[in-house]
Amino acid sequence: MIIYLYDGSFEGLLTAIYEAYYRSEKPEQIMAQDSYQPDLFSQPRVIATDSDKAGKVYDAIERKISHEALEHVFYVYLSELPGLGTLIYRYLQFGWRVGADINGHLSLEPVREVLRISQKVGVERHRMLGLLRFKKIQGELYYAPFEPDYNIVGLMAPHFARRLADQNWIIHDLKRGLAAFYNQERWLIRELANNTGQLNWEENEAFYQELWQNYFQRIAVEGRTNRKVQRQFMPARYWRHLIEKPTQ
Template identity: 50%
Template sequence: MICYIYDGSFDGLLTAVYESYYMQEKPEQILRKEHFLPDFFIEPIYIKTSKEKAYKVYNAIKDKVSHEALKYVFYVFLSELKESSTLIYRYLKIAFKIGKDINLHMHNGIVLSVHKISNKVTNEVHRMLGFIRFKFLASNLYYAAMEPDHNILQLIMPHFSKRFSSQNFIIHDRKREIAALYNKEKWVIVDMLKADGEKLFLNNNDEVYEKLWKQYFSSITIENRKNRKLQKSYMPERYWKFLTEML
């Protein structure tokens, strides 16, 4: 079995899709390098990322299929599921044959799986817009930590850069050890260790903001109407450790 291995970037994935049309050895799987485990029955072919080839595939999806299909592909990529790259490859093979109506073929298992995974990523983006809690640091900087299931940092930043356009802030994805930095003008995503985020708190001596949040939620809570089960259904417990009101 032929398996294409790429570097884990979106350009790398699109390059692998490009090569699948021009290389003699056609893949049955496409995997990120961190997902690949050597196997006697698998012949790996390592794909070198090419921005030029990736750009051609990007435009082909946009022009020959649709912007919507391109969005689905990108969201499934951001899911970081092990099977996501192979699923995208199979989806695109069908999409290039059918064209712009690909997403009407929900009876097809591959198309249906793409929609389901994309919806999971979209739902987590919406949840995170309400779950992010910023902490004010002494250096006139706001910091927020999160550990989402999917790689959604770049999807939530347009919202926060508009809503808090007059503030300097950091949103730290501790699970992937990356962070979005905003300087009142633009935002960028950089590598940031989990330990570096924890060090930020060493310079913070002002806990008033957190206390106000706790007092607010305490004042509006009606003890005999607490419903933890319902609360968990709207706010998964795995997010609670980053919510000030849940501490």
Template identity: 45%
Template sequence: MICYIYDGSFEGLLTCIYEAYYNKENPEEILKKEEFIPNLLTKEVYIKSDMNKFSKVYEAIKLKVSPVSLKYVFYVYLSDINGSSNLIYNYVRLGFKLGKNVDLYLHDNRVLKIHMIVKKVTSEFHRMLGFVRFKDIDNKFLYAPIEPDHNITALITPHFTERLRSENFIIHDLKREVASIYDKNGWSITSLPKEYGLRLLYENENGLYETLWKEYFKSTTIENRLNPKLQKMHMPKRYWKFLTELP
């Protein structure tokens, strides 16, 4: 059994697809290096990310399949779901055969699974836009910790660069230890240790804006209209951790 192993980047994943196609191989598995567990039945092939090969596959998906399919591939990559690399590989192979009609084949598991994951990532992406809470850090920058199910930091950041153009801010995914950093001119994704964020939260636990927001939330609450069941349905409890207004 052939297993392609890559560095976990999107560039690395598309490089794997390039190598499989031009080497006329059909790897049974494509895994991120942290997912791979060595065994005697697997032939390990380590694939090094190559920007030229990545670009060729990227453009091929966009032109020979569709820009929408390319978006789906990226969203599934961001899902961080185990086995997502295999799903993408099989979906792209089918896409090269069927062209732009590939997404009509929902009876095919290779397509259906992609659509199901895209729906989950898209849903969390839109939901998270309303759940991000910023803290003012010494009047220098705004800081927002998040712990989403999927790796959506890069998806939500453009929304906040539009809303907070005159502010410096950091959106920090503590689970993955990555952050988007905006400096009024542009933004980028970088690695950032979880400990950094926890220290900021501890040192700025009860800032002025947090206190005002809690008071506003409390004053506008209508006690006899509280509906915890409905609240949890629209605002799942796993997102409550960093909501300033909740205890």
């Protein structure tokens, strides 16, 4: 069983798909190198990332299938779920045969799974746009920690670059040690260790957090509180970083 191994990057995955398409040997699986477990039956092939090859695959997805398919592929990649490389490969194999109609073929498992996973990633992005909470630290900088299920920090940064264009901010994915940094001009993604205990908060930050907590409590009507619906739109696993629910 031939397995193509890539470096874990999106460019690396697209390069592996390029090689799978043009080489005479066809892999049964495509996976990140750090996910591979050697066994007696597999024949691993390490695929070096090539920006030109990755770019050709990127363009071919958008041109021969659709921009929507490209977005679904990227969202599935951001899910970090097991088997995503092979799933994307199978999805694109079919997509290059049928073109823009691919997402109408829901009877095919690769299509159905790509759409299902992409939707889950998109839902979390949408949900976190409303649940992210910024806190002010010294140096006129706003900081927002969160721990998403999927690797969505790069999907969220453009939204806040528009909404908070006149501020300096950091959106920090504590689970992955990644952060989006914005300096009122552009944003970028960099690694950032989880050392929030060393942050120096702005002098009035605690006061403003208390005001927000009091507001949240006062507008709540106990008789109309629906905990089930609340957890549906604001799942408990996100409460840790919500200013209005500090005791959860």
